[in-house]
Amino acid sequence: xxxxESTPKRxxxxxxxxxxxxxxxxxxxxxxxxSPSDIDDIPDEKLLQLVRNSEFQFPSTAIGTHNVSRVxxxxxxxxxxxxxEGVEYPSEALVLQLVxxxxxxxxxxxxxxVKAKTALYIAMEHxxxxxxxxxxxTLSWFGRVRIAFKMHSYIRQLRKIRHPRxxxxxxxxxxxxxxxxxxxxxxxxxxxxxxxxxTYADLTHFLNGRLxxxxxxxxxxxxxxxxxxxxxxxxxxxxxxxxxxxxxxIVGDDGHLWLVDWAWSGFYPPWFEFVAMRRQxxxxxxxxxxxxxxxxxxxxxxxxxxxxxxxxxxxIYESLNWS
Numbered sequence: 001x002x003x004x005e006s007t008p009k010r011x012x013x014x015x016x017x018x019x020x021x022x023x024x025x026x027x028x029x030x031x032x033x034x035s036p037s038d039i040d041d042i043p044d045e046k047l048l049q050l051v052r053n054s055e056f057q058f059p060s061t062a063i064g065t066h067n068v069s070r071v072x073x074x075x076x077x078x079x080x081x082x083x084x085e086g087v088e089y090p091s092e093a094l095v096l097q098l099v100x101x102x103x104x105x106x107x108x109x110x111x112x113x114v115k116a117k118t119a120l121y122i123a124m125e126h127x128x129x130x131x132x133x134x135x136x137x138t139l140s141w142f143g144r145v146r147i148a149f150k151m152h153s154y155i156r157q158l159r160k161i162r163h164p165r166x167x168x169x170x171x172x173x174x175x176x177x178x179x180x181x182x183x184x185x186x187x188x189x190x191x192x193x194x195x196x197x198x199t200y201a202d203l204t205h206f207l208n209g210r211l212x213x214x215x216x217x218x219x220x221x222x223x224x225x226x227x228x229x230x231x232x233x234x235x236x237x238x239x240x241x242x243x244x245x246x247x248x249x250i251v252g253d254d255g256h257l258w259l260v261d262w263a264w265s266g267f268y269p270p271w272f273e274f275v276a277m278r279r280q281x282x283x284x285x286x287x288x289x290x291x292x293x294x295x296x297x298x299x300x301x302x303x304x305x306x307x308x309x310x311x312x313x314x315x316i317y318e319s320l321n322w323s
Contacts, residue, residue, distance in 0.1 A: 016149065017152070021153075032106040032258070033254050035128075039071070039111055042072070048116055050072070051069040054071050059130070063287065073126070077121045079120070080122055081183070082171065087180075088113075091171035092263050093113065094173070094174070095172050095239070103160075105157060105259055106252070108126075110124050127250045128253040132147070135251045148298040148301050152302050154259060159238040161238070161239045163239075166238075166267055167199070167237065168197070169200055169237060169268060178196060180195070181193050184268070185242065185243070186275055186279065186320070188321045191323060200233060204231050211230065211316045214319045217318075229312060232269060235269060235270050240268040241262060241273065241276075242268070242272065244276070244277045244303075270303075274306035277303055278296070
C-alpha cells in the first residue's frame with residue numbers, strides 16, 4: 001500500500017529512532033521507583049467500600065478518571081473494561097504485566113483483582129505526578145521534542161514484544177484462549193466493538209469486507225477485490241496501546257514519563273497505533289476545547305508514517321458504523 005510513501009515512511013522512522021537513541025544516551029533513564037503495596041492486609045470487601053467512599057482524591061485538574069478510584073495512598077482501583085463474558089483475567093492487567101516484563105516503559109504494577117457482584121476491578125499502583133495534559137503547556141519546545149522521542153522509544157519497544165498471543169488480533173488473553181472482543185477508536189462511535197478475530201486473516205477479511213460493502217453501496221463494486229488497494233497486512237501484529245493522548249501519560253514525581261490506561265491495548269497492525277493516536281488527538285480537542293498542533297505533528301515521529309493506511313481506513317469509515 002502506498003509505494004510512493006514507503007521512502008518517507010522509512011526515513012522518518014529511521015531518523016526518529018536515531019534521535020531517540022541519541023537523547024537516551026545523553027540522559028539515560030533510571031529505573032522507575034515503584035511504591036510498595038499497601039493493600040495486602042485489606043480484604044476485598046473493604047476495598048470495594050473504598051471505591052465508593054475514599055478519603056483519597058485525584059487532583060481537580062485530572063481528566064478521564066471517572067472509572068478509577070484512589071483507595072489508599074499508593075493504590076487505585078480500576079474497573080476492568082473487557083467486553084467478553086466471564087473474563088477472570090482482565091486484558092489490561094495482562095498487558096501491564098507483559099510490558100513490565102519485556103520493556104523498560106514505566107507502567108503501574110498490578111496488585112490483584114477484586115470481584116464485585118457485577119464488575120471486576122484491577123487494583124494497581126497509584127503513580128504520583130501530573131498528567132501530561134496539565135504539564136504540556138508549561139514545557140519548552142525542547143521539552144516537547146524530548147517527550148516525542150521518549151514516546152517513540154516506547155512504541156519501538158512495544159513493537160519488539162513477542163508473545164504466544166501475538167498472532168491473535170485484539171486484547172490479551174490467557175494461554176489457550178481464543179480471540180477477545182476488540183474495542184478500538186478505529187471502529188468509530190456507533191459500533192465501538194468488533195470481533196473476536198481468531199487470526200490476522202480474519203481481521204483482514206473483515207476490513208476488506210467493509211470495503212466491499214462501501215463499493216456496493218456506491219454501485220462501484222469491481223469483479224474482485226484483487227483489483228483494489230486492500231487492508232495493509234504486510235507487517236506482523238504488534239502490541240498497540242491505542243489511546244496515546246496527553247491525559248494517559250503521567251509526568252511522575254520521580255521524573256519518569258509513565259504510560260497508563262491500557263484498556264484498549266492489544267495486538268494489531270502497526271498502523272493502528274498511528275490512526276488511533278490521531279483519532280484520540282481529535283477527541284482530546286473536543287474534551288479540552290483546545291487545539292494542540294504540536295501534538296498532532298508528533299504522531300509520525302512517535303508511531304511512524306502511515307498516512308496512506310489512514311486514508312484507506314477513512315475510505316471505509318462509513319461501513320464500520322454499519323452492523
